[in-house]
Amino acid sequence: MISNEFEQLLSIYEKAGGNKDAFSDKGIANLLIHGDKVLNVNDVEGVILKSEQKKDGVIAHLSVGKDVRVKNPIHLCFGILSREGRQEIGVNIFIEDGAEAEVLAHCVFPNAVKVLHKMDANIKIGNDAKFRYQERHYHGEFGGIKVIPNAKVSVGKESIYENIFSLLKGKVGFLDFNYEVNCSGRSITNMIAKIYGKGEDEIRIKEKVNLNGEGARSLIKTRVVLKDKARAEVIGETYGNAPYARGHVDCVEILNGKEALAKAIPIVSVKDEKAKVTHEAAIGSVDKKQMETLMARGLEEEEAIDTIVKGILR
């Protein structure tokens, strides 16, 4: 049974753009969880990947040792294949000083009719380290899923943290995304979220960055496209709490449906007179000039919209 789930999950993982061979390669750290069962786990030198069972889910621990530079991205795959289910994942990540690592996480829920996927992550990045967390979701067409990712991240001095969240395939269902990042001196944080809402999807995104260290920099970039009756509310918050901190909040929401509804709430605040935080938000239909340009090249209206949307969500 587990083997069957393993194969099915990997097959869908591959359809979602993942490299399934990563889960059989002993040189690649990986963790594969179906529901509350760990189907595969592999760590490599310098990377410790452990899991522990809890009710309705699993707690995953990932740590990358001091000065370790992980060559291949660490692959994580979380999913539920059945129509109903509940998955609660706790994620504790510790990237030690001077370490460099990238996580490629795929969350796969192809048949969800009544599924809850909740993730609570604690991410600690040491000093002078680099960490990139890329999370891609692959949902089915039923929209019966609640996705609730929460994360608290601390970024050490002179470290670089990048978080890329994308939910572009299938229906979103209900998404409540809530990340908070605390940034130390001269660190760089980039938070990028790209979501395509359709049907009656409901999307809530809250990203908060506290620029606590001198010279810390951040970018919150959100791109949301809404079709049909989909709704979205995007809150991007950045607080400049230290000298020479620089932050920017950039939100674009495109409505491609008369009943779609979008809200953008940028909150920027500066506590130190030498800090600077800026924001830009644009909500509206697909840009008319872009459309007409592509139509003047021979594309039909729908083709032009698809081309523009694909670019924005890339």
Added chain:
Amino acid sequence: MLKIENLTLKKDSRQILEKVNLTVEKGEIYALLGRNGTGKTTLAYAIMGCNDYQPNEGKIIFEGKEITHLSISKRAKLGITLAWQKPAGFEGLTVGEYLRCKNKNANVHSLLSVVGLSSDYLNRTVDDKLSGGERKRIELASVMAMKPKLAILDEIDSGIDAPSLPFIRKTIQKMRADGITVFLISHSEATLNISDRASLIGAGRILKTASPKIVKEFFVKHCKKCSHLYKINWERIKYDF
């Protein structure tokens, strides 16, 4: 190839084009000259069929077929395209994808080479990180990728860096050599010199059509200092062009 008959267009109750008549012959570079605000871009948009530029009166005839009320896409399928004065940016769309957006088999390397850009540009995005000159050269390459019958180039040479200008002029000449008819809107004398015929537009009317040299001389003599920029009472003003 293109015939405009008595084309009149009002926008927000302002008369922009008034009984415009002109003919563009197949295979020529036809230039339209005029001061800012005299209706050049409006005429270009009306020929392309842009949404807010539907004429109130008159006809646009392309290859013998009236296209006045066709959509942009349909006109493009007939072989008409437009390069905008300020081309749109496209977040996330690469130059390669943009050039192949309709013609998947377009030889993008060769197209970029014609406009003086290397193939390194193929993976760059068509956004505001490109300079004005780069963006306009890519716009020209994109027009050529479509292999149109009629290319409307709206101030393709304005607001760009000097090194880009020769590439733009050479590309326009190559278009003619490839059999593409060019409807060229420009302020530049050097660009006008490569055209075969030119017309002068003032206050929404075609004032004169002749060789580029004659039209330019006329423009300098009569229009540069003229105060009747946007509106002329044609009944009161005598003109014999």
